[in-house]
Amino acid sequence: MSVQQVTLEPVARSRAMPAARRPVAGPSAVRGLRGFVLGKPLGAFGAVLILLFLVLAAGAQWLAPYPYDIGTAADRLQWPSLAHPFGTDANGRDLLSRVIWGARVSVTIGFGAVLISTVIACVVGIGSGYFGGWIDLLVQRVVDVWISFPALVLLVSLVAIVGPGLWSTTLVLGILLAPGTARVVRSAVLGMRHQPYVESARCVGAGHWRIVRRYVLPNVSAAILVLATTQLGAAILAESTLSFLGYGVPPPFPTWGAMLSGTGRAYMLQSPWLSIWPGLAISAAVFGFNMLGDALRDVLDPRLRGR
DSSP, rough: HHHHHHHHHHHHHHHHHHHTTTTSOHHHHHHHHEEEEEEEEHHHHHHHHHHHHHHHHTTHHOSSOOTTTOEEEEEOOOOOOHHHHHHEEEOOOOOOHHHHHHHHHHHHHHHHHHHHHHHHHHHHHHHHHHHHHHHHHHHHHHHHHHSSHHOOOOOOHHHHHHSHHHHHHHHHHOOOOOOOHHHHHHHHHHHHHTOHHHHHHHHHOOOOOHHHHIIHHHHHHHHOOOOOOOOHHHHHHHHHHHHTTSSSSTTTOOHHHHHHHHHHHHTTTTTTTHHHHHHHHHHHHHHHHHHHHHHHHHOOOOTTTTT
16 A cells, blocks of 8 residues: 555545535524423413414415405305304405405504514613713603503594504504613613723724624624514504404405404304304414414523523
């Protein structure tokens, strides 16, 4: 055996070994997803429910078997059957189609309101906690007044002023959900304002915007994500409450709360499915977002990872 063969053979083996080991270890994303499903089964179930509602909301025009606003008088108040799996309402409209279209309203208002509230809360909470002093004092007194009003009374009053509708309800809900998140964000920012890495960045001449963007915001993003996920359930529940009281999205567009308030309340004893299916849809949506929020809190919070 020559010297060249002796020196090249170990090199060939060392190059072949990583290629043989690579298929054994799966991608890190798959392992992380598998660990999340096994470690937080309720959170994974909540994520599946949320994904289901997102699919229903995005494909309502293709998934709904009937138009949501057209009914037949001969089909009014029919029991669940193969033709109408969820039954029909007092106007002969298919209830399954109306529940599917109602998912679009709830998902749109929920995500829109949480997006608005998160943006407002980040601006208020980070600005108040980072600068401190009289800015923090002034902003927090405004937040105290903001929180002191009864939420439902203020919600109904503002919607009545701006007028019921999809975007007006989304805007009002986003404004009313912001104070609680702003308080939590401010507390997180106060805890890291004097951390060594922030002081070091300030000493080397980094501006306020760079410090907030590179150091403060990434460290509070986990808390913001958990709060936003939990608030989605609260936003959907608040929208259903408004629709039940008659201040939500006006008819004929279906909403879960309006279905409970109209024919669902009038014919509840005679046709119980009119209130069962919209109520189950609201409960499943709120449950899914709450379970996913709790699971994300346990995963993203370092103090709870040991559990």
